[in-house]
Amino acid sequence: MAVSNKPVVVVTGATGGIGRAIVEELVGDYAIVAQGRDEARLLTLSRLGEEIYPVQCDLVNTDEFATTFGLLPRVDALLNVAAIAPRLAFDDATAAVWSEVMHLNVTVPSELTRTLLPQLQESTGTVVFLGSGASRTTSPNNVVYAASKHALQALADGIRLRTEADRMRVATIAPGYVDTPMIAWDDDYPLLLPDTLIKPSTVARTVRHVIEAPSDTQITEVWIRPRTEA
Structure with a gap:
């Protein structure tokens, strides 16, 4: 990426519903390194404004992080948004499913944060992990x-404690049901959704609030609930 005078933000899953909303929220104020797998969707993302730098890659390949992300000269915030959300009961989930979900949803953000740690330490940056209402609850049909x-x-709590001496800030933003294709599950499990879903733009505004918090504080957790519960 070109040298920028703006703070640099890395966004994974930038072509998804929440990821794209975050890019739309931050564009113009930040230089955005936007990761996604779909080349066409990344192209539409790069047209939103200047200083959006698309990175097409599959995050599953963590061995490539050092060359894909590690050479960035500066990172002020890392937003770990990418995730997969298959809905499965434990007895319907195979070992392969567990490995796939845990790898992308946990190992990948851990490894990417580790890769970018030198840049984040240098900038006393912020790391955001996109959690979920499922971060502290569960259901029999969505256990994985x-x-x-x-x-x-x-992971987020452990990284925050580990990097406290570096003055980094680490936050979890945990929304309930958000109006994105991720919740359009095609399965036979019962599903009860709230009357009003959270808008992706609402989550994006919360991300801005967290990464722009005054320097005398850190916002460690934000729980975003729908106005009516399911």
Whole structure:
């Protein structure tokens, strides 16, 4: 990416519903390194404004992080948004499913944060993990995803304690049901949604609030609930 005078933000899952909303919220005020897998969707993202730098890659390949992200000269905030959310009961989930979900939802953000740690230490930056209402609750039909978000919460807390001396800030933003394609599950499990879903733009505004918090504080957790509960 070109040298920018603006703070640099890395956004994973930038072509998804919440990720794109975050880019739309921050564009103009930040230089945005936007990761996604779909080239066409990344292209539309780069047209939103100047200083959006698309990175097409599959986050599953963590061995490539050092060359894909590690060479960035500066990172002021890392937003770990990418995730998968298959809805499965424990007895319907195979070991392969568990490995896939835990890898992308937990191992990937951990490894990317570790890769970018030198830049984040240098900038006394902020790391945001996108949690979920499932980070502290579960249901019999969504246990794999919920377990991964429980683990992500523990990861965020551990990184915050580990990097306290570096003055970094680490936050979990945990929304309830958000109006994105992720919740359009095609399965036979019962589903009860609230009358009004959270807008992706609402989550994006919360991300801005967290990364722009005054220097005398850190916002460690934000729980975003729908106005009516399911």
